[in-house]
Amino acid sequence: MRRYAMVVVLVGVTLCSSGCIALALAGIAGAASMGMAYAMGEYEGHVAANPPQVTDAAGDVLRHMDAKIEDEVSSWKYGRIDGELPGGEEIRIRVEKESDDMSNLSIRVGVFGNEPQSTAIYNQIKVRLEESEANAG
Numbered sequence: 137m138r139r140y141a142m143v144v145v146l147v148g149v150t151l152c153s154s155g156c157i158a159l160a161l162a163g164i165a166g167a168a169s170m171g172m173a174y175a176m177g178e179y180e181g182h183v184a185a186n187p188p189q190v191t192d193a194a195g196d197v198l199r200h201m202d203a204k205i206e207d208e209v210s211s212w213k214y215g216r217i218d219g220e221l222p223g224g225e226e227i228r229i230r231v232e233k234e235s236d237d238m239s240n241l242s243i244r245v246g247v248f249g250n251e252p253q254s255t256a257i258y259n260q261i262k263v264r265l266e267e268s269e270a271n272a273g
Contacts, residue, residue, distance in 0.1 A: 172258070174249075174251045174254065174255070176249070177244055177246075177247075177248050177249020178242050178243070178244045178249060178254075179242065179243045179244070179249075179251065179254035179255060179258055180240065180241065180242045180243075181240075181241055181258055182234065182238060182239070182240055182241070183238070183239055183241050183261070183262060183265060184237055184238055184265070185237065185238075185239055185265050185269075186212065186233065186236065186237065186239060187210055187211065187212060187213060187214055187215040187231045187232070187233050187239050188210045188211070188212065188215065189265065189268065190215055190231045190239045190241055190261065190265065191208065191209075191210035191215030191216070191217060191229075191231055192210070193261050193264040193265045193268065194215070194217055194229045194231070194241075194257075194261050195208055195217055196264055197257060197260045197261050197264055198217065198219055198221075198227065198229075198257075200260075201221065201222065201257075202222050203219045203220060203221050203222065203227060204219050204220045205217060205218075205219040206218050206219050206220065207219070210231070212233065213232070213233045214230075214231065214232060214233065215229075215230070215231030215232075215239075216228075216229070216230055216231070217229040221245065221253075225245050225246040225250065225253075226244075226245070226246060226247070227243070227244070227245050227257075228243070228244045229241070229242070229243050229257075230242045241258065241261065243257055243258055245257070
């Protein structure tokens with residue numbers, strides 16, 4: 137048991153002293169401070185809309201990309217879209233209510249994630265939401 141504890145401590149010291157953990161944490165903290173983050177294959181951000189609005193906008197974006205939508209569900213608390221992009225990659229979009237006019241949006245493209253494509257889809261959803269707000273006002 138003592139030997140195991142020693143190994144754990146040595147591995148921890150090695151990782152911390154190499155700077156890898158500090159660099160990764162700094163990157164995550166920097167992205168989170170901007171309101172969005174990419175971690176473990178999933179792109180997350182906050183949008184100023186309720187879950188039905190976000191889910192509708194996400195569905196419009198995916199249909200415009202000729203994605204095959206397999207499942208689309210939304211309520212005032214939650215939204216979900218599962219589908220397949222034209223290249224064959226799976227896409228999963230999740231929306232959770234944070235307040236009456238703010239939602240958390242997460243996007244995963246493929247099994248392990250595709251940051252550039254997830255970012256592009258996130259940005260297109262935000263544009264679609266802004267267009268909807270401008271047309272409504």
